[in-house]
Amino acid sequence: MVNMRLPAVPALAILSPSARIRRTAFSGMVEASGIKAYTSYNHMLLPTVFRGLEEDYTHLRTHVQVWDVACERQVEISGPDAFRLVQMMTPRDLSASADLRCYYVPLVDADGLVINDPIATRLSVDRWWLSIADSDVLLWAKGLAYGLKLDVMIDEPDVSPLAVQGPKADALIARVFSPEVTALKSFRAGWFDFQGRPLLIAKTGWSHQGGYEIYLDDSTLGPALWTALFEAGADLDVGPGCPNLIERIESGLISYGGDATFRHNPYEMGLGKYCHPDRVECIGRDALLKLAAAGPDRMIRGLRIETEKLAPCAGGWPLFAQQDGKQVPAGTVSAAARSPRLGPIGLAMIEKPWLEAGTRLTLATPDGMVPATVCLLPMSE
Amino acid sequence: MVNMRLPAVPALAILSPSARIRRTAFSGMVEASGIKAYTSYNHMLLPTVFRGLEEDYTHLRTHVQVWDVACERQVEISGPDAFRLVQMMTPRDLSASADLRCYYVPLVDADGLVINDPIATRLSVDRWWLSIADSDVLLWAKGLAYGLKLDVMIDEPDVSPLAVQGPKADALIARVFSPEVTALKSFRAGWFDFQGRPLLIAKTGWSHQGGYEIYLDDSTLGPALWTALFEAGADLDVGPGCPNLIERIESGLISYGGDATFRHNPYEMGLGKYCHPDRVECIGRDALLKLAAAGPDRMIRGLRIETEKLAPCAGGWPLFAQQDGKQVPAGTVSAAARSPRLGPIGLAMIEKPWLEAGTRLTLATPDGMVPATVCLLPMSE
Numbered sequence: 001m002v003n004m005r006l007p008a009v010p011a012l013a014i015l016s017p018s019a020r021i022r023r024t025a026f027s028g029m030v031e032a033s034g035i036k037a038y039t040s041y042n043h044m045l046l047p048t049v050f051r052g053l054e055e056d057y058t059h060l061r062t063h064v065q066v067w068d069v070a071c072e073r074q075v076e077i078s079g080p081d082a083f084r085l086v087q088m089m090t091p092r093d094l095s096a097s098a099d100l101r102c103y104y105v106p107l108v109d110a111d112g113l114v115i116n117d118p119i120a121t122r123l124s125v126d127r128w129w130l131s132i133a134d135s136d137v138l139l140w141a142k143g144l145a146y147g148l149k150l151d152v153m154i155d156e157p158d159v160s161p162l163a164v165q166g167p168k169a170d171a172l173i174a175r176v177f178s179p180e181v182t183a184l185k186s187f188r189a190g191w192f193d194f195q196g197r198p199l200l201i202a203k204t205g206w207s208h209q210g211g212y213e214i215y216l217d218d219s220t221l222g223p224a225l226w227t228a229l230f231e232a233g234a235d236l237d238v239g240p241g242c243p244n245l246i247e248r249i250e251s252g253l254i255s256y257g258g259d260a261t262f263r264h265n266p267y268e269m270g271l272g273k274y275c276h277p278d279r280v281e282c283i284g285r286d287a288l289l290k291l292a293a294a295g296p297d298r299m300i301r302g303l304r305i306e307t308e309k310l311a312p313c314a315g316g317w318p319l320f321a322q323q324d325g326k327q328v329p330a331g332t333v334s335a336a337a338r339s340p341r342l343g344p345i346g347l348a349m350i351e352k353p354w355l356e357a358g359t360r361l362t363l364a365t366p367d368g369m370v371p372a373t374v375c376l377l378p379m380s381e
Numbered sequence: 382m383v384n385m386r387l388p389a390v391p392a393l394a395i396l397s398p399s400a401r402i403r404r405t406a407f408s409g410m411v412e413a414s415g416i417k418a419y420t421s422y423n424h425m426l427l428p429t430v431f432r433g434l435e436e437d438y439t440h441l442r443t444h445v446q447v448w449d450v451a452c453e454r455q456v457e458i459s460g461p462d463a464f465r466l467v468q469m470m471t472p473r474d475l476s477a478s479a480d481l482r483c484y485y486v487p488l489v490d491a492d493g494l495v496i497n498d499p500i501a502t503r504l505s506v507d508r509w510w511l512s513i514a515d516s517d518v519l520l521w522a523k524g525l526a527y528g529l530k531l532d533v534m535i536d537e538p539d540v541s542p543l544a545v546q547g548p549k550a551d552a553l554i555a556r557v558f559s560p561e562v563t564a565l566k567s568f569r570a571g572w573f574d575f576q577g578r579p580l581l582i583a584k585t586g587w588s589h590q591g592g593y594e595i596y597l598d599d600s601t602l603g604p605a606l607w608t609a610l611f612e613a614g615a616d617l618d619v620g621p622g623c624p625n626l627i628e629r630i631e632s633g634l635i636s637y638g639g640d641a642t643f644r645h646n647p648y649e650m651g652l653g654k655y656c657h658p659d660r661v662e663c664i665g666r667d668a669l670l671k672l673a674a675a676g677p678d679r680m681i682r683g684l685r686i687e688t689e690k691l692a693p694c695a696g697g698w699p700l701f702a703q704q705d706g707k708q709v710p711a712g713t714v715s716a717a718a719r720s721p722r723l724g725p726i727g728l729a730m731i732e733k734p735w736l737e738a739g740t741r742l743t744l745a746t747p748d749g750m751v752p753a754t755v756c757l758l759p760m761s762e
Contacts (some may be wrong), residue, residue, distance in 0.1 A: 007409050014418040015396035016429040016626075019696025019715045020515055020639035021421060028388050037395040040402060040421035043515065043638055048397040110527050115520060134401055134424065136517035138643070139496060143521045146491050146664060147528015156643075245397075257424055258401035262519070262537075283527060315400025334400045 004318070004364035011312040021045060024070035025160040025222030033240035041134045044071035047242035054340050057246040060209055064168035065241025066229050069206065069213070070160035070222075075118075075137045078127040081150040085141065086120060086128050088148075091266070091275040091282045097122050102187040102202050105130075106266040106274055107137065112287030114266055115140055117256050119204055121189055129215070131161065133256035144283075160216045162225060168236045169211035175232040177201065181212065194225065206243045208251035208378060246337045249345050252302060252377025258315060259300055259334040259347050267296040268349065270377070298351045302375040303333060303363070305344035310336060311366040313346070319372065320362045321354050330354045330361050342379060350374060385699070385745035392693040402426060405451035406541040406603030414621035422515045425452035428623035435721050438627040441590055445549035446622025447610050450587065450594070451541035451603075456499075456518045459508040462531040466522065467501060467509050469529075469664050472647070474657040478503050483568040483583050486511075487647040487655055488518065493668030495647055496521055498637050500585055502570055510596070512542065514637035525664075541597045543606060549617045550592035556613040558582065562593065575606065587624045589632035589759060627718045630726050633683060633758025639696060640681055640715040640728050648677040649730065651758070679732045683756040684714060684744070686725035691717060692747040694727070700753065701743045702735050711735045711742050723760060731755060 015021070015038055022044040024030075030047055037049040047068055050056050059065065077085055087094050090105035097103065099122055107116045116137045118130040130137055141154045164173050170182040177192040181201055184190060189202035200215040216225055230238055243253075252270075254260055260269045265288070267275070277288035303319075313336040321330035331354065336346035346363075354361060359374040396402070396419055403425040405411075411428055418430040428449055431437050440446065458466055468475050471486035478484065480503055488497045488511075497518045499511040511518055522535045545554050551563045558573040562582055565571060570583035581596040597606055611619055624634075633651075635641055641650045646669070648656070658669035684700075694717040702711035712735065717727035727744075735742060740755040 009398050009404070009408075010412060011398065013396040013398070013426075014430075015394040016418045016420050017390050017392065017394070017693045017695040018420055018636075018639055019694075020636055021695075023390065023695055023697070027390075031391060037397045039397050039399055045394075049395075109523055115523075136520055139517055140520035140524045142490055142496075143524020143526075144528050145524075147525050147530075149528075255399075255401055258399055312398045313400075314398040314402075314404055316404070 003369055005368050006317060006364055006366045008366040009312055009314045015040070024068055025216060025219035026068040026070060026162065026226050029223055029226040030068050030240060035240070041071040042073045042132065044073070046071040048245070050240050050242065053245055053337060056241055057244050058340060059239050060166050060207060060241055060244055060247055062167065063237040063239065064164060064166035064172050064233060065239050066226065067163035067165060067241050067243065069163050069243070072131045072161045073156055074159040074215070075130040075132055075141055076127070076155050076157050077130065077141060077152055079152040080126060081152045082126045082128055085145060085150050085152055087280065088144070088283050089141065090120070091277050091280055091284070091288050093276040093280050099124055100189045102189055102204055104274060106269070106271045107140070108266060108282070108284040108288065109262070110284050110287070112265050112284040112291050113262055114256065114260060114264055114269060115262055117254070117269070117271070121200070121202060129159070135257060158217060158219050160219050160222060162214045162216055163205045163211060164214065164229065165205045165207045165211035165241065166209050172229060172233045172236055172238060173201070173212050176228050194228070197221070206253055207247050208253075209247070245335065246339045249302070249335055249337055249347050250339060250342065250379045252347070252379070254300060254347070255335070260349070264349070265291050265296070267291055268298055268300065270300055296352070298331065298349050299355055300377070301348055301350045301355060302377045302379045303346040303348050304342065304373045304375055305336060305346055305363060305370060306372065307344050307365065307367065307370040309367045310338050310344045318364050319348060319350070320364070327362070333363060341381065345379065346372070384750055386749050387698060387745055387747045389747040390693055390695045396421070405449055406597060406600035407449040407451060407543065407607055410604055410607040411449050411621060416621070422452040423454045423513065425454070427452040429626070431621050431623065434626055434718060437622055438625050439721060440620050441547050441588060441622055441625055441628055443548065444618040444620060445545060445547035445553050445614060446620050447607065448544035448546060448622050448624065450544050450624070453512045453542045454537055455540040455596070456511040456513055456522055457508070457536050457538050458511065458522060458533055460533040461507060462533045463507045463509055466526060466531050466533055468661065469525070470522065471501070472656040472658050472661055472663045472665070472669055474661050480505055481570045483570055483585055485655060487650070487652045488521070489647060489663070489665040489669065490643070491665050491668070493646050493665040493672050494643055495637065495641060495645055495650060496643055498635070498650070498652070502581070502583060510540070516638060539598060539600050541600050541603060543595045543597055544586045544592060545595065545610065546586045546588045546592035546622065547590050553610060553614045553617055553619060554582070554593050557609050575609070578602070587634055588628050590628070626716065627720045630683070630716055630718055630728055631720060631723065631760045633728070633760070635681060635728070636716070641730070645730070646672050646677070648672055649679055649681065651681055677733070679712065679730050680736055681758070682729055682731045682736060683758045683760045684727040684729050684753045685723065685756055686717060686727055686744060686751060686753045688725050688746065688748065688751040690748045691719050691725045699745050700729060700731070701745070708743070714744060722762060726760065727753070
């Protein structure tokens with residue numbers, strides 16, 4: 001019987017100032033708003049905590065928040081071969097794509113392994129923005145374009161997404177832009193006026209609480225946009241926020257590079273519904289066809305954790321199952337937090353035999369071994 | 382007359398634990414040794430401060446330090462086309478390269494812009510390790526290999542560099558490995574036994590104080606290697622350390638992503654001596670030939686800053702010159718620190734008219750405008 005006590009990780013590491021971890025168009029406003037913690041994402045600062053993880057969570061589910069997600073850098077692919085390159089990069093079938101629509105697109109390499117999972121917005125058929133997770137898609141796209149001699153321009157434009165998330169997002173966005181914005185359906189985008197300048201706004205965002213992402217394409221206007229949202233939303237209890245660890249675990253929003261990496265395929269990430277290797281001539285097609293036929297050996301699932309204490313988690317907590325009277329490896333937890341609604345929860349890559357909701361496992365933590373139960377995502381009460 | 386006072390950046394931001402910012406083979410030892418601050422580098426933790434920037438600096442120049450630089454991830458390129466791909470990726474002429482030698486190689490894109498500046502170690506002609514700076518060279522190399530249909534394997538192996546740096550590095554490395562290690566010339570490598578396992582050791586390192594980098598190729602041995610070095614070096618005053626901001630500014634060690642980015646070419650970074658586009662068929666050759674002929678419009682230089690206070694610097698401090706009775710932009714500071722020997726110093730990308738050592742400029746800081754003088758790198762007293 002394995003009885004592990006993992007080493008603890010520091011709850012409060014200090015991050016040194018560095019030009020290599022770029023400040024955003026909104027960093028000054030974020031700091032004036034009382035940010036408590038950061039992470040680094042695409043070589044840029046991303047806020048993680050304002051009042052506290054739990055207070056931020058409750059506020060996000062009740063009111064409306066403004067998020068500095070400028071670190072969702074855009075990789076702009078434009079030119080005559082732009083559509084060809086974008087379609088090569090993802091197994092998602094984009095043949096029926098339309099302008100001003102957004103597509104969640106797993107990007108895979110020649111082995112069918114995931115190198116990023118951006119939202120691709122089609123501005124026109126020959127101009128796309130990939131709003132990327134935390135890896136240098138710019139280099140991947142440039143390498144492909146060079147090797148394949150494609151007629152494309154690939155660059156990171158001066159675009160700083162600012163998200164407006166929460167149940168009162170409609171009210172706030174209507175005041176600062178126009179009530180027409182709230183007519184956008186999910187994963188649709190449009191151009192809307194801000195102080196005489198058209199800005200792209202999409203009905204997307206990294207929470208399940210509803211809202212928008214504003215693609216500010218002039219970083220000098222960061223403070224003006226931030227201020228306009230806060231001034232217009234005072235009576236809506238608008239607050240500063242950020243992608244919230246608790247909310248994203250409950251909602252099953254996978255963080256590429258943490259919950260899944262370049263060692264995983266899209267089926268393991270639960271992204272099979274976005275993969276059409278049977279009808280798309282994409283990179284990694286042969287590998288994906290084989291993977292699709294075999295089915296994944298492991299998948300991401302939610303976890304309800306039975307513990308009084310919950311130590312800070314930087315991933316790597318091993319899960320064990322009982323099999324034939326022995327304790328065997330059953331998966332690995334990549335993120336954990338205490339939800340005010342659901343108690344201690346986590347995300348884990350779980351091996352195939354234990355994928356079913358309700359499966360009882362044992363989790364090694366810095367506070368010793370604790371019971372944990374597999375659940376589906378998004379989590380319900 | 383411009384009289385700017387820049388917004389201050391926080392000296393002490395908090396970094397949230399996350400699986401996306403990977404812990405290293407040595408993180409537990411580093412934390413037990415009293416680490417005070419981190420940065421993120423190649424999606425991994427990199428220590429930045431132990432006792433204090435100045436104490437670490439003085440200790441590094443006097444004794445010997447062990448550095449967790451596991452974040453210098455290796456991109457292994459192997460197979461029949463390995464040499465062809467590596468030579469395509471850099472303008473440095475590798476035609477006379479030899480096994481177990483290390484080469485500082487700027488990597489450039491089709492426009493001649495720098496995408497990384499690794500040390501490439503030739504293990505054999507068909508097996509190379511690129512010890513990378515902070516960008517996903519793995520994706521760039523994979524994109525090229527796919528597009529060009531090259532017969533190569535590209536992967537990130539389980540290799541965790543641990544550096545031994547400082548004037549007593551020879552004494553320490555000889556005790557833990559063999560006195561033969563100290564016979565290595567600069568930028569040479571060899572295989573040396575550690576507890577029955579051959580480890581690659583190179584005479585390289587990210588300081589000008591001398592030393593070695595040990596390429597530990599089994600992360601489970603991290604604590605054993607760390608402990609062996611500390612036990613053997615007790616009477617040498619061995620201490621935990623890390624790339625030191627003060628020492629690297631004095632030594633002119635450029636940090637890719639901070640001091641220079643994918644918007645800069647190798648000539649601007651002062652890497653012209655490693656560029657041979659006249660005789661190498663590399664990516665970006667035409668662009669580099671033009672850039673070499675025209676000469677750089679700006680270059681990295683050192684800066685002596687005349688100020689009592691020196692605020693934390695995350696880059697972006699503008700420099701101004703007097704020209705025709707007007708104040709005009711002259712460059713941008715990317716890093717600054719207070720040296721116990723030299724006082725306040727910095728690194729800056731300086732525009733062409735002001736490159737000469739001794740040029741007097743004015744620097745905007747969070748404490749107002751201060752005088753600054755251009756100097757060559759490495760800095761001397």
